[in-house]
Structures are given as structure tokens and as C-alpha cells.
Amino acid sequence: MLILSRKKEESLIIEGGIEIKVLDISNGLVKLGVSAPKSVNVYRKEIYDKIIEENTAAKADSSMVFNIKAESAKKND
Amino acid sequence: MIINTEVYGEVSYKDEDVIRFEEGLFGFEDEKAFILMDIEETTYKLLQSTKTEELYFVVMTPFAFHESYDFEVPDAIMEQLDIKALDHLDVLSLVVFKDPIQESTMNLKAPILMNNKTKKAKQLILNEDFPMRFEFLKVEE
Numbered sequence A: 001m002l003i004l005s006r007k008k009e010e011s012l013i014i015e016g017g018i019e020i021k022v023l024d025i026s027n028g029l030v031k032l033g034v035s036a037p038k039s040v041n042v043y044r045k046e047i048y049d050k051i052i053e054e055n056t057a058a059k060a061d062s063s064m065v066f067n068i069k070a071e072s073a074k075k076n077d
Numbered sequence B: 001m002i003i004n005t006e007v008y009g010e011v012s013y014k015d016e017d018v019i020r021f022e023e024g025l026f027g028f029e030d031e032k033a034f035i036l037m038d039i040e041e042t043t044y045k046l047l048q049s050t051k052t053e054e055l056y057f058v059v060m061t062p063f064a065f066h067e068s069y070d071f072e073v074p075d076a077i078m079e080q081l082d083i084k085a086l087d088h089l090d091v092l093s094l095v096v097f098k099d100p101i102q103e104s105t106m107n108l109k110a111p112i113l114m115n116n117k118t119k120k121a122k123q124l125i126l127n128e129d130f131p132m133r134f135e136f137l138k139v140e141e
Helices: A045-058 A062-076 B075-080
Strands: A011-014 A018-026 A029-035 B002-005 B009-012 B019-021 B033-038 B045-049 B056-060 B089-096 B112-115 B120-123
Touching: A045 B056, A045 B089, A062 B056, B075 B120
Parallel strands: B019 B120
Antiparallel strands: A011 A018, A018 A029, B002 B009, B019 B033, B033 B045, B045 B056, B056 B089, B089 B112, B112 B120
8 A cells, every 4th residue: 555645735646637635634534625537436435335235235146036026926916 | 149047047138138337336346247137027127147147136216216316417427328318318226135025125325327228337326315225115105
């Protein structure tokens, strides 16, 4: 991992047209500004990780498909 | 082409039926090609990987279950998916089944957007504050 120190108003350039700037630091909170090409998606990591967890939970199995068919049949009765 | 599936056995499909996720799905980045099949007599669909037999998801259109499910699709995404008319855009939500089934959830935070003409698709994380675990079967009652 690359470790760098930055002050307020200083930034990092990541190749590919991405700039991350420290806008403000106060009370243990760092406010960052991210400029990136439109095709680059930026996510908060904790949300990104949760989505991966949720996608993994969504991986189906055949008993699941059997159950939803049974449930839908019950509802249609 | 023919793939073997756990749910339907051998399934034949055409190249133009293949839904292409350029970046895969979150957590499944190597899975870029899927086919979509109706689960008979239900409103659910099965999103089956063409590469991995045991990888499939249950998905469905979310709009019937959540009255205020509106979100902004960024222009860059519309461009990436080549969507030129709104009726070319399909939205699907991944479903997680629970026991009891009434506690099953649908992911409204990270829907799949698909161009139903070109079959280009992408899973998006919305900025809007929608739940990742929306208990869609409870609302119906």
C-alpha cells in the first residue's frame, strides 16, 4: 500500500484522469473531493462491501426456485 | 448454443439472447454473460450465468412493489448501455429468499439496468437512499 501525507487543499492524481483532493479536515472527519471521468464509478467502501455481501446472498439454488414456484402457485389459488 | 443449468437442465440459447455485463456483477466481476429465463407461472425471472452452471440469481422488476421507487440514471450509464429510448431500459432487482418466504428481500439500492435491445447490462449502486433489503412480500399483504 502506498502511504502519503496530504494537507488541506492538496490532492492526489491517479492515472486515468482521477484527482482526489482533501477539501477539509475537522473533528476526525476528512472531506474529499473526487474528480474522475464519467465512466469511473466511485463508491463508499462500506456500501460497496455490503452490495457484494448482498449479491453473494442472492446467489440462488434450485430449492429456492422450487419454493418460489410453490409460493406463487399458492397465491394464485 | 447449449448450457447445462441446475434448474432447467439443458437450455439452448442464441448469441443475441446473452446479456452482457461488461464489468460483471459486484462480487462476481468475472461473470459477464448471463441469460434471462422466465420462472414459469411466477413473475420472477432467473438470471443464469452462461459460464458457471451453479451461478444463477432470481430477479424481478421492482416497480410493482415500491410506489416511490424513482431514481436518476446518470447520462454516462445511459451512454454506456446505448440507451436511446426509455422503453429500451429494463430494471431488475436481485431477490434474496428467506425462510419464511415473507421475509424475502429485494435489493433496491443496487438494481440491474439492461438495454432490452442490445442486451448490454450493468449493476448500479444508486445514490438515492433505497434499502438493500426491502421486504417486498410483506408490503403486499
